[in-house]
Amino acid sequence: MRQAGSWAIRLSAGLIGLGLYAGVAQAAQTAGVSDEIGFAPVPSHFPATQPVGPEAGVTGDMLKAGTSDPARWLMYGGDYKGYRHSPIKSLDPAAAKKLKVAWSFPTGTTGQFEASPVIYGGVMYVTSSYNRVFALNAQTGELLWRYDYPLPEGLRVCCGPANRGVAISGDLVLMGTLDAHLVALDRRTGNVKWNIEIVPYKDGFASTSAPLIVGDKAITGIAGGEYGIRGFFDAYDIATGKRLWRHYTVPAAGEPGAESWTGDSAETGGAPTWTTGVYDMETDTLFWTTGNPSPDWNGDDRAGDNLYSNSIIAVDPATGVRKWHYQFTPHDVWDFDGNSHIFLVDVEIDGKPVKAIAQPNRNGFFYLLDRSTGKFLFAKQYVEQLNWAKGFDEKGRPIVDPAAKPMETPDMRVCPGNLGGLNGAWTAAYSPLTKLAYVPSVEACQRYAKGIAVKMKGLPLLGGMPEALDVNEGKAYGILSAIDVATGAIKWRYKDADPMMGGAMTTAGGVVFSSTLDGHALALDAGTGAELWRFRMGGAGRGQPVAYEAGGKAFVAIPSGGWATITGLSGGPLNIPDGGHLFVFTADE
Amino acid sequence: MRLWNLSTTAAVVAMLLAGCDDGAQVSAAPDPAVIARGKALFVGTCGAYCHKITDTGGDALFLFDCDWKHGATDDDIFRVINEGVEGTRMVAFGGAFPEGDKDARALVAYLRAASQCKK
Numbered sequence: 001m002r003q004a005g006s007w008a009i010r011l012s013a014g015l016i017g018l019g020l021y022a023g024v025a026q027a028a029q030t031a032g033v034s035d036e037i038g039f040a041p042v043p044s045h046f047p048a049t050q051p052v053g054p055e056a057g058v059t060g061d062m063l064k065a066g067t068s069d070p071a072r073w074l075m076y077g078g079d080y081k082g083y084r085h086s087p088i089k090s091l092d093p094a095a096a097k098k099l100k101v102a103w104s105f106p107t108g109t110t111g112q113f114e115a116s117p118v119i120y121g122g123v124m125y126v127t128s129s130y131n132r133v134f135a136l137n138a139q140t141g142e143l144l145w146r147y148d149y150p151l152p153e154g155l156r157v158c159c160g161p162a163n164r165g166v167a168i169s170g171d172l173v174l175m176g177t178l179d180a181h182l183v184a185l186d187r188r189t190g191n192v193k194w195n196i197e198i199v200p201y202k203d204g205f206a207s208t209s210a211p212l213i214v215g216d217k218a219i220t221g222i223a224g225g226e227y228g229i230r231g232f233f234d235a236y237d238i239a240t241g242k243r244l245w246r247h248y249t250v251p252a253a254g255e256p257g258a259e260s261w262t263g264d265s266a267e268t269g270g271a272p273t274w275t276t277g278v279y280d281m282e283t284d285t286l287f288w289t290t291g292n293p294s295p296d297w298n299g300d301d302r303a304g305d306n307l308y309s310n311s312i313i314a315v316d317p318a319t320g321v322r323k324w325h326y327q328f329t330p331h332d333v334w335d336f337d338g339n340s341h342i343f344l345v346d347v348e349i350d351g352k353p354v355k356a357i358a359q360p361n362r363n364g365f366f367y368l369l370d371r372s373t374g375k376f377l378f379a380k381q382y383v384e385q386l387n388w389a390k391g392f393d394e395k396g397r398p399i400v401d402p403a404a405k406p407m408e409t410p411d412m413r414v415c416p417g418n419l420g421g422l423n424g425a426w427t428a429a430y431s432p433l434t435k436l437a438y439v440p441s442v443e444a445c446q447r448y449a450k451g452i453a454v455k456m457k458g459l460p461l462l463g464g465m466p467e468a469l470d471v472n473e474g475k476a477y478g479i480l481s482a483i484d485v486a487t488g489a490i491k492w493r494y495k496d497a498d499p500m501m502g503g504a505m506t507t508a509g510g511v512v513f514s515s516t517l518d519g520h521a522l523a524l525d526a527g528t529g530a531e532l533w534r535f536r537m538g539g540a541g542r543g544q545p546v547a548y549e550a551g552g553k554a555f556v557a558i559p560s561g562g563w564a565t566i567t568g569l570s571g572g573p574l575n576i577p578d579g580g581h582l583f584v585f586t587a588d589e
Numbered sequence: 590m591r592l593w594n595l596s597t598t599a600a601v602v603a604m605l606l607a608g609c610d611d612g613a614q615v616s617a618a619p620d621p622a623v624i625a626r627g628k629a630l631f632v633g634t635c636g637a638y639c640h641k642i643t644d645t646g647g648d649a650l651f652l653f654d655c656d657w658k659h660g661a662t663d664d665d666i667f668r669v670i671n672e673g674v675e676g677t678r679m680v681a682f683g684g685a686f687p688e689g690d691k692d693a694r695a696l697v698a699y700l701r702a703a704s705q706c707k708k
Contacts, residue, residue: 153675158638226638298633335637408629418637451633452626456685465636472643565638565647574646 041109041130043148051188052135052144054121057170058187063213064281070549073119075276076165076210077427078546081344082278084429084505086547088554092509095554095587096523096532102555103141107132107580111161113561114425116210116503116544117582118168124548124557125168125187128580129161131177135190139550141584145190149177156204156458158226160563162425164276164544165210167218169238174218176207182220182236194241198222204229204458209276214286214317217244221273225291225337228268228461231309233277233288235320245320249273249290249308257307265302268461270294271309275339275424278357279317280371286317287344287357287371291337291424295453297406297464298333305330310338312359314374324374328361330397333405334388334414334448335466336363339424343437344371347486358485360428360439362420363388365398366488380488382481384443385415406448406464415445418466419499419570427503427544429512434526436482436491438512440500444476444571445469468569476571480504480514482529492529499570502541502558513556515541517572521558521583537583540567540576553588627699630692639678649678655706666697 058074065072066079070088078084107113111129118125124138131149136142155161155178166173172184172193180201184193198220199205204227211220217235224231231249236242250269251257261269270293277288293302293309310329315322328338342359347368357371364386365379376396389398404414421441422428428439446466453463470476478500482491502515502522511532512524517540523533543559561580568574636642639649650658659669670693671683686692 154680155678156680157678295633296637449632449636451629451631451636452687453633454630454682454685454687459680459682459685460634460637460639462637463633465632465642467642468645471645563648565649568641568645568647569638 041148043150044146045148045190046146047190048135048145048188053123053188058120058168060215063169070554071119071122073117073546073548074168075118075212076116076544077276077278078505080279080281082342082430083432084427084503084544085431086505086507088547088549089508090554091507091511091547091556093511093525093532095509096511098587099523099533099535099556099585100587101535102584102586104584105134105136105141105143105582107134107561107582109161109580110563110578111580112425112542112563112566113539113559113580113582114162114164114542114544115559116165116427117546117557118166118173119546119548120168120187122550123187125166125173126582127163127165127175129163131163131175133166133173133175133185133190135187138548138555139553147185147190147192149175149183151177152179154202155179155206156201156224156227157206158223158460159425160566162208162563164208167211167213169213169218172238174211174238176209176211176220178206178208180205180207180222182207182211182218182241184238184241196236196241198234202458209274212276212279213238214279217317219277219286219288219317221275221277221288223272223274225270225272225274225294226296226460226462227458228270228294228455229272230267230269231271231273231290233273235317247313247315247320247322249313251307260304260307262303263301268294268455269302269306269309272337273339278342278344280344283372284317285323285371286315287342288313288315289339289342289359289424291339292332292335295461295463296335297448297462297466298450298453299331306332310336312338312342312357312369312374314371326369326374326376326396328359328367329363334363335418336361337424338362340420340422341424341428343430343485345430345485349377349486358437360422360437360441360483362416362423364416364421366437366483368485368488378488382439382483382488382490383416383421383441384479385445387415404448406450408450410447410449410467412447413445413469414448417442417444417446417468417470419444419566423501426501426542429504429506430485431506431526433508433510434482435485436526437485438480438482438504438506438526440478440480440502440504440514442476442478442499442501442570444471444499466569468571471569471571478517480512480524480529482526494524494529494531498572501570501572503544505545505547507547513545513547513558515543515545515558515560517541517562517567517570519560519576521585535583535585537581538576539579539581540572553586555584555586557582557584623695623698624702626692627695627697628703630686630696631699634682635696652700653704655704663697663701666700667693670696
C-alpha cells in the first residue's frame with residue numbers, strides 16, 4: 001500500500017521542482033481547498049483506538065432486507081431494488097416542517113460531495129470527494145475513525161473528484177477510488193484490509209461509485225467514458241479482493257455486437273459503468289448500466305449502434321455472463337450516458353402483472369422494460385424540454401432528429417443538455433406506497449459542436465463539446481418530477497430556479513427529500529409536491545439523502561458541497577464556494 | 590497551405606488581440622485556416638468538462654481572458670499543451686495530435702485569435 005507521507009513529500013517536491021509561481025504555491029498550502037488548481041488534499045489516517053460498532057458484521061440476509069430495519073441503510077440504493085425508500089413513518093409532513101440540525105460534519109475537501117451514507121450498528125460510514133472515509137456516531141456525529149486514501153498525481157477524472165459511498169459486508173467497508181483501486185477497510189477500526197488495482201488509472205480510468213454486494217462478491221463499475229476506455233464491470237471476492245469475473249461492455253472482435261463498430265473504434269469505445277447497479281433476488285439477476293460511447297460528441301469514426309454503450313445489461317452474478325441487454329440511445333452523440341438510477345418495480349399493465357425495471361434516463365425519457373427479457377414496454381418524456389428524438393419504433397429504438405446531432409457550426413438548441421435530465425451522479429427515489437418515482441433533473445438545453453478528437457490512451461477523447469446555451473442566457477432551471485412508473489405519467493412537478501442535481505429519498509411518512517444547487521436541503525410532500533421545509537446548508541446540494549433511526553430518534557442526512565466546473569456547465573450559482581459538509585437533521589426532541 | 594500568413598485581416602486582428610497581453614510574445618499570426626483548425630481541435634479536445642468558452646468558473650482555467658497562469662508567450666502555451674500541468678487535470682497532449690506539433694501551434698493560434706483581453 002502506498003504511504004500517506006510519501007504522497008505529501010512528492011507533492012511538495014513536485015511544486016518546488018516546477019518552480020511554480022506564488023499563486024500556485026498558495027494553493028498548495030491550502031491543498032484541497034483551492035477551486036482553481038484541484039490538488040488532492042494531503043491524506044491522513046486516524047484509525048479507531050477502540051473497535052466501533054457491533055461485533056456482529058453485516059450479513060447477506062441484512063442486505064436482502066434492505067431498509068426494512070430503520071436503524072440501517074446498507075447500500076447505495078437503500079435496497080437491492082434501488083428504491084431509496086425509508087420505512088420510517090414518523091418522518092411525515094408534520095415532522096418535516098419541524099426538522100432542525102442535530103449535528104453536522106466537515107469533509108475538509110472541495111469537489112462535489114455526492115455520497116450516500118451507509119448506516120449500520122449506530123455508525124455512519126460516509127465518503128467525501130478525494131476518497132476520504134469517515135466513521136461517525138450516527139446519533140451524535142462524533143468522529144470514530146477517519147481514512148484518507150492516498151491518491152497519486154495525474155488522476156483521470158473528467159468530472160470532479162467525487163465518490164458516492166461505500167458498500168458494507170461482514171466486517172468490511174469497500175470503496176472505489178479515483179485512481180481505480182478497490183480498497184477494503186475494517187469497519188470497526190478503519191484499518192486497511194486489502195487494496196487492489198482494478199485497472200491502471202493512467203489509461204483513463206477512475207472509480208467513483210459505491211460497489212454493490214451480492215453474496216460473497218463485490219460488484220463495481222468504472223468511469224472513463226471521456227478517456228476512450230473499453231468499459232467493463234467486475235466482481236471481486238469480498239474476503240480477498242481477488243477478481244472473479246470481468247464483463248466488458250464493448251465487445252472484442254468477433255464477439256456479438258462487434259459489428260456495431262467500424263474500424264478499430266471499439267478499442268476505445270467507452271461504455272463506462274460508473275454507477276451502482278441493482279439486483280433481483282427472485283431471479284438472481286444483476287442489472288448494470290453503461291455510459292456513452294467514445295468519443296462523446298463525434299460519431300464519424302464509430303458508425304453503427306456502438307453496443308453495449310448506453311445500455312442496461314442483465315447478467316448472472318455468479319459468472320458475469322449476459323442474459324439480455326437493451327440500448328437506450330444507440331450511436332449516442334450527445335453524451336447521454338445510460339447510467340442513471342434504475343428501479344425494480346412490479347406493475348400492472350393492461351390488467352396483467354409485469355416484473356419490470358424502470359429508468360429515468362439522462363436522454364429525457366422514462367423507460368419501462370420487462371426485467372425478465374429486456375423487452376421494451378414504453379418510454380415517455382419526463383423532462384419538460386426534449387427534441388433530440390421524435391418518438392420510438394415498436395422495438396424501442398428512438399427516432400432521432402438528424403438536425404440535433406453535433407455539427408461543426410451548430411445552430412439547433414437541443415434538449416436535454418448533456419447533463420440530462422437525470423444524471424448518474426445523483427439518485428432518483430421510488431416509493432412503493434405512492435408507486436411514484438421521484439426524479440430530480442436538469443432543464444438546460446445546449447448546442448452540440450463537433451470537432452477533432454485526439455486519440456491516445458489516457459487522454460480525453462471527446463470529439464466535440466456542448467455549448468451551454470441556456471446557461472449563458474440564464475434560462476437553465478431544475479425540476480423534480482413525480483412519475484407513475486406503470487404509465488410514465490407525470491403526477492406533479494416541483495420547480496427550482498437552478499438545475500436540480502441533488503439525489504432523492506422517500507419515507508413511509510410521505511416525504512421526499514432532496515437538495516438544491518443554491519445550497520438548500522429540501523422536503524416535499526410525496527403526494528402533492530408541496531414544499532414542506534427548506535434549510536440553507538450553504539454548499540450546493542449534490543449528494544444522496546438517507547434516513548435512519550438511532551437512539552430512539554429519526555434522522556435525515558443530506559450532504560452539501562458542489563464542484564464549480566460542473567456547476568458552471570449546468571447553470572447553478574457560481575459564487576458559492578466548494579467545500580463538503582454533511583448535515584443531519586431530526587424533528588425529535 | 591501557408592501556416593503563418595501575415596497578410597490576412599484575421600491575422601491582424603489576432604495580433605492586436607494577442608498584443609493586449611503585455612507578456613505575450615507575438616512572433617507571427619496565422620491564417621484563418623490555421624485558426625479554424627485550432628478551433629476544431631479545441632472543440633473536439635479541450636472543451637466540454639474542462640475549458641469553457643465562457644468564463645463560468647471551474648478548475649480548468651478560462652483561456653480567453655489573456656490571463657496566462659503558466660506563461661504568456663506562444664512557446665509557453667505550446668509547452669503547457671504538450672507537457673501538461675502537474676497537480677491539475679491538465680494532462681500532457683504532446684505527441685497526441687493528428688498533425689503533431691503543427692496542431693499544438695494551431696491551438697495556440699486559435700486561443701490567441703479568440704481571446705478577449707480585459708484592458
